[in-house]
Amino acid sequence: MEKPFAITLSVNSSLANHTGSWRVEKPEYVHRMPPCNNACPAGENIQNWLYIAEDGSYEAAWRALIAENPFPAIMGRVCYHPCQSVCNRAELDEAVGINSVERFLGDHAIEKGWKIPAPAIESGHKVLVIGAGPAGLSAAYHLRSMGHTVIVRDATHAPGGMMRYGIPKYRLPREVLDAEIDRIKDMGVIFEMNTRVDDVHEALNEGFSAVFLAIGAQLSKRAYIPASEAARILDAITVLHDVEDGNQPLLGRKVVVYGGGNTAMDVARTAKRLGAEEAIIVYRRTRDKAPANDEEITEALEEGILVKWLSTVKHAGENSLQIEKMALDADGFPQPTGEFETLEADSLILALGQEVDFSLLGNSADLDTKDGLMPVDSTMMTSHPGIFAGGDMIPADRTVTTGVGHGKKAARNIDAWLRKTSFEKIENKDIVTFDQLNTWYYTDAPHVVRERLEATRRAKDFSEVVKGLDESNALYEARRCMSCGNCFECDNCFGVCPDNAIIKLGPGKGFEINLDYCKGCGICVSECPSSSIVMVPDK
Amino acid sequence: MLRQVEGSKAVADTVAACRPQVICAYPISPQTHIVEGLSQLVKNGELQNCEFINVESEFAAMSVAIGASATGARTYTATASQGLLYMVEAVFNASGLGLPIVMTVANRAIGAPINIWNDHSDSMSQRDSGWIQIYAETNQEAADLHVQAFRIAEELSLPVMVCMDGFILTHAYERVDVAEQEQVDQFLPPYAPRQILDPSNPVSIGAMVGPEAFTEVKYMAHMKTLSALAVIPKVAKDFEIIFGRSSGGLIRRHKTLGAQTIVIALGSVLGTIKDVIDEMVAADIAIGVLGIIAFRPFPTTEVREALSQAKRVIVLEKAFQVGVGGIVIDNVREALRGTNTAAYTVIAGLGGRPITKQSLRSYFDKAVNDQVEELTFLDLDKDLADAELAREAGR
Amino acid sequence: MSTTPIKFYQVGSFAVGNRLLSADDRSIQSDPDRTNALTSGHRACQGCGEALGARYALDAAMRATNEKIIAVNATGCLEVFSTPYPESSWRIAWLHSLFGNAPAVATGVAAALKAQGKSDIRVIGQGGDGATVDIGFGALSGMFERNDDVLYICYDNEAYMNTGVQRSGATPPAARTATTQAVGENPGNVFGQGKNLPRIAMAHEIPYVATATVADLRDLEAKVTKAMSFRGARYIHVLVPCPLGWGSASCDTIKIARLATQSGLFPVFEAEHGEVVASTAIRHRVDVEEYLKLQVRYSHLFSPKRRDDVITHLQSIADKNIARYNLISDESASS
Numbered sequence A: 001m002e003k004p005f006a007i008t009l010s011v012n013s014s015l016a017n018h019t020g021s022w023r024v025e026k027p028e029y030v031h032r033m034p035p036c037n038n039a040c041p042a043g044e045n046i047q048n049w050l051y052i053a054e055d056g057s058y059e060a061a062w063r064a065l066i067a068e069n070p071f072p073a074i075m076g077r078v079c080y081h082p083c084q085s086v087c088n089r090a091e092l093d094e095a096v097g098i099n100s101v102e103r104f105l106g107d108h109a110i111e112k113g114w115k116i117p118a119p120a121i122e123s124g125h126k127v128l129v130i131g132a133g134p135a136g137l138s139a140a141y142h143l144r145s146m147g148h149t150v151i152v153r154d155a156t157h158a159p160g161g162m163m164r165y166g167i168p169k170y171r172l173p174r175e176v177l178d179a180e181i182d183r184i185k186d187m188g189v190i191f192e193m194n195t196r197v198d199d200v201h202e203a204l205n206e207g208f209s210a211v212f213l214a215i216g217a218q219l220s221k222r223a224y225i226p227a228s229e230a231a232r233i234l235d236a237i238t239v240l241h242d243v244e245d246g247n248q249p250l251l252g253r254k255v256v257v258y259g260g261g262n263t264a265m266d267v268a269r270t271a272k273r274l275g276a277e278e279a280i281i282v283y284r285r286t287r288d289k290a291p292a293n294d295e296e297i298t299e300a301l302e303e304g305i306l307v308k309w310l311s312t313v314k315h316a317g318e319n320s321l322q323i324e325k326m327a328l329d330a331d332g333f334p335q336p337t338g339e340f341e342t343l344e345a346d347s348l349i350l351a352l353g354q355e356v357d358f359s360l361l362g363n364s365a366d367l368d369t370k371d372g373l374m375p376v377d378s379t380m381m382t383s384h385p386g387i388f389a390g391g392d393m394i395p396a397d398r399t400v401t402t403g404v405g406h407g408k409k410a411a412r413n414i415d416a417w418l419r420k421t422s423f424e425k426i427e428n429k430d431i432v433t434f435d436q437l438n439t440w441y442y443t444d445a446p447h448v449v450r451e452r453l454e455a456t457r458r459a460k461d462f463s464e465v466v467k468g469l470d471e472s473n474a475l476y477e478a479r480r481c482m483s484c485g486n487c488f489e490c491d492n493c494f495g496v497c498p499d500n501a502i503i504k505l506g507p508g509k510g511f512e513i514n515l516d517y518c519k520g521c522g523i524c525v526s527e528c529p530s531s532s533i534v535m536v537p538d539k
Numbered sequence B: 001m002l003r004q005v006e007g008s009k010a011v012a013d014t015v016a017a018c019r020p021q022v023i024c025a026y027p028i029s030p031q032t033h034i035v036e037g038l039s040q041l042v043k044n045g046e047l048q049n050c051e052f053i054n055v056e057s058e059f060a061a062m063s064v065a066i067g068a069s070a071t072g073a074r075t076y077t078a079t080a081s082q083g084l085l086y087m088v089e090a091v092f093n094a095s096g097l098g099l100p101i102v103m104t105v106a107n108r109a110i111g112a113p114i115n116i117w118n119d120h121s122d123s124m125s126q127r128d129s130g131w132i133q134i135y136a137e138t139n140q141e142a143a144d145l146h147v148q149a150f151r152i153a154e155e156l157s158l159p160v161m162v163c164m165d166g167f168i169l170t171h172a173y174e175r176v177d178v179a180e181q182e183q184v185d186q187f188l189p190p191y192a193p194r195q196i197l198d199p200s201n202p203v204s205i206g207a208m209v210g211p212e213a214f215t216e217v218k219y220m221a222h223m224k225t226l227s228a229l230a231v232i233p234k235v236a237k238d239f240e241i242i243f244g245r246s247s248g249g250l251i252r253r254h255k256t257l258g259a260q261t262i263v264i265a266l267g268s269v270l271g272t273i274k275d276v277i278d279e280m281v282a283a284d285i286a287i288g289v290l291g292i293i294a295f296r297p298f299p300t301t302e303v304r305e306a307l308s309q310a311k312r313v314i315v316l317e318k319a320f321q322v323g324v325g326g327i328v329i330d331n332v333r334e335a336l337r338g339t340n341t342a343a344y345t346v347i348a349g350l351g352g353r354p355i356t357k358q359s360l361r362s363y364f365d366k367a368v369n370d371q372v373e374e375l376t377f378l379d380l381d382k383d384l385a386d387a388e389l390a391r392e393a394g395r
Numbered sequence C: 001m002s003t004t005p006i007k008f009y010q011v012g013s014f015a016v017g018n019r020l021l022s023a024d025d026r027s028i029q030s031d032p033d034r035t036n037a038l039t040s041g042h043r044a045c046q047g048c049g050e051a052l053g054a055r056y057a058l059d060a061a062m063r064a065t066n067e068k069i070i071a072v073n074a075t076g077c078l079e080v081f082s083t084p085y086p087e088s089s090w091r092i093a094w095l096h097s098l099f100g101n102a103p104a105v106a107t108g109v110a111a112a113l114k115a116q117g118k119s120d121i122r123v124i125g126q127g128g129d130g131a132t133v134d135i136g137f138g139a140l141s142g143m144f145e146r147n148d149d150v151l152y153i154c155y156d157n158e159a160y161m162n163t164g165v166q167r168s169g170a171t172p173p174a175a176r177t178a179t180t181q182a183v184g185e186n187p188g189n190v191f192g193q194g195k196n197l198p199r200i201a202m203a204h205e206i207p208y209v210a211t212a213t214v215a216d217l218r219d220l221e222a223k224v225t226k227a228m229s230f231r232g233a234r235y236i237h238v239l240v241p242c243p244l245g246w247g248s249a250s251c252d253t254i255k256i257a258r259l260a261t262q263s264g265l266f267p268v269f270e271a272e273h274g275e276v277v278a279s280t281a282i283r284h285r286v287d288v289e290e291y292l293k294l295q296v297r298y299s300h301l302f303s304p305k306r307r308d309d310v311i312t313h314l315q316s317i318a319d320k321n322i323a324r325y326n327l328i329s330d331e332s333a334s335s
């Protein structure tokens, strides 16, 4: 076709005009820190594995998850999910049910029998892990993945630590626990059970290059309670341990539990399941001050557990207890009122917390302890070179997840130490806040509540109380994630650029800015739902 | 086929024989009969594959024509007077875009005061619009010029305005040899557009052009328009070969050989002038007539050549530049540059005032003796006008 | 492409694409091989809503017609920024004639296509609000009345932007423009004037009339797609914020369009043969103030003296739209 001069132009010829020169700022894709990831004590990349799970790639999601934490099925049951407490979605409707998706992935993996491969190359280093609780197991898992020979020694006859001997099975069925631990065994971690370590230094001489201490806090705290001879006083840890070992403790018809933590809830609920007609918790302070997880308190109350808030045990008799009512003072501390009450009680179970049993230190003086705990440096190393520690025995939150996180962190540092390098974690503290998201693009989608066993039924046996999500619910829940700070390929930037200056690289590859044409208007940044693009100065 | 028909009908039938694909028009006297005729032909199926669009204004008419032409359709419209002015913006646009639209202007005066009768103010106002303008002397020529207009337009990719005097031609019943379809088909090949809006080969038509290229664009338009001076006679010759009669061309001479005085005019008035001139020639007065058919582009060389022997030139015009004088005369003077030929303008027939043989004769008689002013308004009631001017001035 | 909202919880049907949706459920704009009817290198301002709206609409039209479209463009920003010699940003067959004649030129294109038996090629007329509601209004009405087979799209940025932000018949009351200055007792544009072209279009009882914004891409695409399923005259009125003329941040273009809809100031609806058949419910209702305060053209309503009277007046316009077009559905009210 003959094109008249100047008046008629060739199509697409403006591609020669590089409008990028107008720009003073340019957009840049970033990976920011979602609050959930930041809050996860095990350092999971939650947003990432949710993202992978969203399209039904469960195995890939599970593998991404276990790169940080080998226990999704356990986490999905016992983790107090601090991630959800900070989830940005909570400000839109409700937090994403991260924990339930995690459980789904964990259960799904067990069902499918997915395995973790043994390391391809053996490092030749031998590491001893003392204690098969979550901290020890996590360290063993990560160390083994890195190719080290790992031996785990534990005093009990089955691994799991408090996950087995503390947390009752109606919250954490043992098949689940066993399945996730077995996977670690299958990687070639050597378990030496019924092997109490009485001297760390001796162990070091056995040819281990490093040791990870994760002995937890096994000793129940005692409180002085005036008691008559006939009074039956037990401690919660022992009770739960006995139950696990099949040694039915004698508790009687009426059981009083003293304490306000999770252990108190668990032991009271266990007592009910063991046949106690009545289980009463006595706690000094109010419900909102109780250290127990609120969900657990609710579940306990649902099961018919009674709680005497603002009460202390004054005296324990044969079949009764005297308790004193407390009142909160101006500062919110409970103060005795001098008002007393008598409770019928066949037994009193103390659930007042645990202490670390340092007897394994032997006569070593070069392992420092402080306030009954063992301090570690930023690499998780104790005052003794090559000896690292984590879990309940070091100053930190006492949760399974924290222990898992310690195990991971310690493993990475042990590995570095063995290789005579140092492990540098790139800290991303660019945490995404709710107001940085463009939530218009997220459809309202309320949280799926996990089904629970009917309360009257569940107090009768040890079957699991909280049910998992089925696949469609899990998918729904995963898709509620807003992908804070990380591109989830919604194509918004690609669509909203008035200058077509965004290149779509294809599934999983994200996008790229075509700086030839980007004028720097910033619409892509404004309309990115997940705050994964930022404007930065250009030139 | 020789028929006794109204001029408008002859034009309508001829246009139809040119197989236009889009016709759009908005009614205005004295153009109405042409478009009514075409509408009828489309409606009754005689003219097929043609869309007749009843638009809401002349501006829309020309705009529709622009769209249609740019999409490769042979496109026709017609208007007059106020209608032509109403479409002006689009008139310029059509030529700027080089769209070979053919438009009949049924010449009519422009208001105010509103006046439906004939003169040339309308088409003359568009002399710089970039359109080719050809003026018909008779209904036969009016009809024939339309066939030629499509050829010229499409060959040059420029729009062509065929000007015919309103009422005098459009509404006159005369014997016209209306072009036969086979002959037209032989003469006028299907429209092969220079460029076309086509999704399978897209272009962007109608760019904004700045100072860096605007002069070149305009110069090229000028040169292209000038090239019509070669195309128009060629087309007229082809026409004569196929149709066996002579019509069109750039100029038409009548008794100019040896004439000392040559009268120049456009359109139907040439007939009356010829009658007068014939009488004068019979009385041994050396006078002739030069009809200008192609006014845009102006055939300066041909006119110069035709006037080369003359001592004086009279330009009879049906429009004028208020505050200046004649319009055509400017172009004629250009052709006379370097000679000392005298040139007089006579403005006649404004707003439909009859141009009588008598008035012409008396004016020519004076003019051949150089006894006329440079500018004369024929048959002006000067006393009345002067009295009114004096009255208004006195206020 | 489906028009029913997709049951997809994370980003619903609001985002441009999302990898989780099947290709059919994604917007046309999400397609890496989308046509880009208006390509890069055009000279629109940073963040121009009109450039965006035009690409959205025309890509959808291309998809709906198997890329067989011809567009006729009125004079205005869109024309000027897309085709300054020697470069064109279009990749479609495109014609610019004049400011006031795009609808008629489009009619001519459609007529030519029909006469040539090429009715598979579809015609789009397009222009700014000035071209549409003012100077080209007669031509548009004529095109509607004849029911010519043209989809006319108005990119409404509520003023004559190309000539430097003068008032048009679509400029909202109280808005400051270069010819409705923010001075005097009643600063900005007067109340009670202006044309509601979608309603005028409906009065012609043409097959299809719709409003849309650049803030709801899927809706816009669906409407263009639907419009292409009709023959005859169709009209889509797209709100396209203009950072330059409105005095808004270039990054806020879509946000402002969204607030226009969520405040009720710009009702989004569809009409067939003169009757409203659907409207888009407000999802998160906001006061008009939320919308106004992002734009310098309304800044005189907030300082130096706050003009609650004017803001209230504008709010009442929004409220009226909400009632008239049923913009608060029972569903959205309860959520």
Ligand SMILES: Cc1cc2nc3c(=O)[nH]c(=O)nc-3n(C[C@H](O)[C@H](O)[C@H](O)COP(=O)(O)OP(=O)(O)OC[C@H]3O[C@@H](n4cnc5c(N)ncnc54)[C@H](O)[C@@H]3O)c2cc1C
Binding pocket: A078, A079, A080, A130, A131, A132, A133, A134, A135, A136, A153, A154, A155, A156, A159, A160, A161, A162, A163, A166, A167, A168, A195, A196, A197, A198, A214, A215, A216, A217, A218, A240, A262, A263, A266, A357, A360, A390, A391, A392, A393, A397, A398, A399, A400, A401, A403
């Ligand atoms: C009843 C109860 C319920 C709980 N519920 C939850 C819950 O729902 N969610 C949650 O996150 N946390 C819960 N916790 C806390 C959580 O279980 C602990 O914080 C966590 O298990 C600590 O892990 P760890 O690896 O440090 O120690 P542990 O789990 O205590 O494991 C330490 C292991 O070391 C072994 N060991 C100790 N000394 C030696 C030695 N000298 N030689 C060899 N082996 C030794 C022990 O046998 C034990 O197996 C609960 C705790 C209790 C008591």
Ligand SMILES: Cc1ncc(C[n+]2csc(CCOP(=O)(O)OP(=O)(O)O)c2C)c(N)n1
Binding pocket: C050, C075, C076, C077, C078, C099, C100, C127, C128, C129, C130, C131, C132, C135, C157, C158, C159, C160, C161, C162, C163, C168
């Ligand atoms: C007949 C005519 N009058 C005036 C102009 C000047 N003019 C060109 S574009 C324009 C304003 C365009 O406004 P609008 O149609 O709203 O488009 P925008 O530029 O705002 O997108 C004006 C007044 C013109 N080109 N033609």
Ligand code: SF4
Binding pocket: A034, A035, A036, A037, A046, A047, A050, A086, A087, A088, A089, A096, A098, A480, A481, A482, A483, A484
């Ligand atoms: S929305 Fe997703 S990424 Fe954001 S905090 Fe919640 S779970 Fe994490």
Ligand code: SF4
Binding pocket: C043, C044, C045, C046, C047, C048, C049, C050, C051, C077, C078, C081, C157, C161, C162, C241, C242, C243, C244, C245
């Ligand atoms: S003035 Fe407004 S409409 Fe025109 S290019 Fe700039 S932003 Fe777009």
Ligand SMILES: [Mg+2]
Binding pocket: C128, C129, C130, C155, C156, C157, C158, C159, C160, C161, C168
């Ligand atoms: Mg505008």
